[in-house]
Amino acid sequence: MSEQKVLFLEKAQGSFIVSKAPIPKPGPGQLLVSVKASALNPAECLVQDYGLFVEKFPAILGSDIAGDVVEVGEGVEGFSKGDKVFYHGYMGSEMAGYQEYSLTAADLAAKIPPNIDYAQAASLPVAFNTSAIGLLSAQPAGAGLNPTFDLKVNYGGESALVVGGSTSVGQYAIQLFRLLGYSTIITYASARHTDFLKSLGATHVIDRGEIAIGNLAEAVKKIATAPLKIAYNAIGDAECRSACVDSIVEGGQVADVNPMEAKDPGNGKRVFGIFGTPHHPANRDFGVVLCKTLPKLLQDGLIVPNRMEKLPHGFAGVEEGIKRLRTKQVSGIKLFVIPQETA
Numbered sequence: 001m002s003e004q005k006v007l008f009l010e011k012a013q014g015s016f017i018v019s020k021a022p023i024p025k026p027g028p029g030q031l032l033v034s035v036k037a038s039a040l041n042p043a044e045c046l047v048q049d050y051g052l053f054v055e056k057f058p059a060i061l062g063s064d065i066a067g068d069v070v071e072v073g074e075g076v077e078g079f080s081k082g083d084k085v086f087y088h089g090y091m092g093s094e095m096a097g098y099q100e101y102s103l104t105a106a107d108l109a110a111k112i113p114p115n116i117d118y119a120q121a122a123s124l125p126v127a128f129n130t131s132a133i134g135l136l137s138a139q140p141a142g143a144g145l146n147p148t149f150d151l152k153v154n155y156g157g158e159s160a161l162v163v164g165g166s167t168s169v170g171q172y173a174i175q176l177f178r179l180l181g182y183s184t185i186i187t188y189a190s191a192r193h194t195d196f197l198k199s200l201g202a203t204h205v206i207d208r209g210e211i212a213i214g215n216l217a218e219a220v221k222k223i224a225t226a227p228l229k230i231a232y233n234a235i236g237d238a239e240c241r242s243a244c245v246d247s248i249v250e251g252g253q254v255a256d257v258n259p260m261e262a263k264d265p266g267n268g269k270r271v272f273g274i275f276g277t278p279h280h281p282a283n284r285d286f287g288v289v290l291c292k293t294l295p296k297l298l299q300d301g302l303i304v305p306n307r308m309e310k311l312p313h314g315f316a317g318v319e320e321g322i323k324r325l326r327t328k329q330v331s332g333i334k335l336f337v338i339p340q341e342t343a
Contacts, residue, residue, distance in 0.1 A: 003022060004021060004023045004100040004101050005019075005020060005339065006018070006098065006099040006100070007060065007061070007062075007318055007342075008059065009048060009057065009058060011051075011057040012047070012049070014057070017058075018316065021060075023100075024094040024101065024103050026071050027074075027103075028073050028074040029074075029076060029106055029107070030104065030105060031072060031076065031104050031109055032072075032103055033065070033068065033069055033070065033087075033101065034069075034070045034100065034101055035065055035066070035067040035097060035099065035100055035101065035102050035339050036068060036338065037118035037119045037121070037122040038064060038065055038098055038122060038338075039064035039065075039119075039123055039126075039335065039337075040062075040311075040325060040334070040335040040336065041062075041063050041325075043126075044061050044322055044325070045322055045325055047059070048322060049326070053092070059091065059096075060096035061097070062097025062099075063097060063125060063277075064097060064122045064123065064124070064127075065086065065104070065122060066085070066112060066118040066119070066122040067085065067086075067118065068082060068083070068085075069085055072106075073106070083111060084111065085110060085111055085112060086110055086121035086122060086125060087110065087125055088108065088125035088126060088129055089102060089104070089125070090279050098315055098318060099339070100339045100340070108279075108284075108288065110124075110290075113296075116298055116305055120306070121305065122334075122336050123305045123308060124298075124305060124306075126168075127171070127306065127334070128290075128294065129276050129277065129283075129290065130169045130257060130274055131170075131172035131173040131232070132149075132290055133274055133278075134173075134255035134256075134257070134274040135173065135176050135180075135255060136149060136286075138286075140282075141280075141282045141283055142274070143253045143255055145230070146180060147286070148289070149289050151179070156182075156183055157183050158182050158226050159184040159186065159224040159226045159227075159229075160184070160186070160228070160231070161220055161232065161244065161247050161248075162186070162187040163188045163216070163231065163233050163234060164188065164240065165187030165188065165197050165234070166190060166197065167235070168334045169257055169276075170187065170232070173234060174187055174201050175200050179297070183203075183225060183226075184203050184204070185201055185203050185204070186202070186204045186205075186220055186223050187202045188211075188213075190209060191210070193331075194207075196307075196332065213239045216246075216247065217246035217247040221247065227249040228247050229249060229252040230255070231245075231252070231254045233254060233257060233262075234257055241261070241271065244271075245269055245271060250269060251268060254269070254271040254272070255274055257274055259273030260273065262274075306334040307334070308333060308335075309333045309334070310335075310337070313341060313342065314338055314343070315337060315339060316342060316343065
């Protein structure tokens with residue numbers, strides 16, 4: 001078989017269409033993967049609405065990918081045909097996820113441990129990379145909390161804040177703070193997610209239904225057991241960013257998922273936007289470290305994947321899923337499709 005089913009976005013503000021395209025061939029250092037699960041990402045709303053992140057249309061989207069290696073490129077070591085892998089795709093290219101077969105650089109692919117499935121693995125690439133790059137990697141790309149991903153690093157006694165803890169990125173930020181040994185991990189989210197977020201490592205959940213965002217900093221300061229030096233804005237809007245800035249002490253940092261809007265306030269506090277992709281030159285070396293480290297963390301239960309919801313009809317379900325993301329009808333879960341279910 002030389003052709004595959006592919007989901008194309010026709011143009012900015014256009015529709016998604018299922019069509020066919022040639023199956024790519026892996027080049028040196030690459031893997032060809034049969035995609036078994038591809039998860040949706042809110043950034044795809046920005047591609048469809050404004051044409052951001054993609055240079056040419058029609059374009060293939062999809063950045064959260066899991067599947068089976070079917071062909072190994074020249075010079076690749078450590079991977080074989082049949083290996084189960086997950087990786088961060090590259091939208092608008094043959095490395096994107098809304099196709100039956102996708103390419104990846106081998107050193108930016110991670111093996112799926114036996115205790116998680118394809119769908120769970122597909123929840124990890126974008127959201128985990130965004131949380132890990134923002135918190136762990138060296139400045140200026142990240143906060144520099146653990147640039148070598150040394151599991152002996154410990155911040156016992158320290159406090160941290162995650163605004164938007166029930167988001168896919170927020171869930172991983174909470175878990176990373178737990179992995180780093182933070183004693184007090186405060187998150188701002190809907191009260192209905194309290195038990196789940198505490199199971200991930202949050203020590204306190206501030207109900208966004210009871211505490212307005214403008215009053216969050218005051219509530220955080222009453223809970224924090226040490227001056228707050230780090231906050232993570234997993235929502236990315238200006239109100240949440242301001243609340244994070246007001247919560248931290250002078251010299252503290254705010255990691256923000258919105259790289260387009262996050263700006264340093266110039267008051268002795270650092271605010272930086274996260275480019276949460278290993279394909280960015282500043283993040284590639286750290287991305288390689290993540291791919292080597294993450295499978296063992298998953299196997300040991302130190303990092304738990306997002307909860308998943310399958311959309312019906314394969315690629316035909318993506319359009320409706322994007323609408324749900326755009327209208328904020330997704331909370332506490334991540335949406336995914338199975339390419340083989342496409343009619």
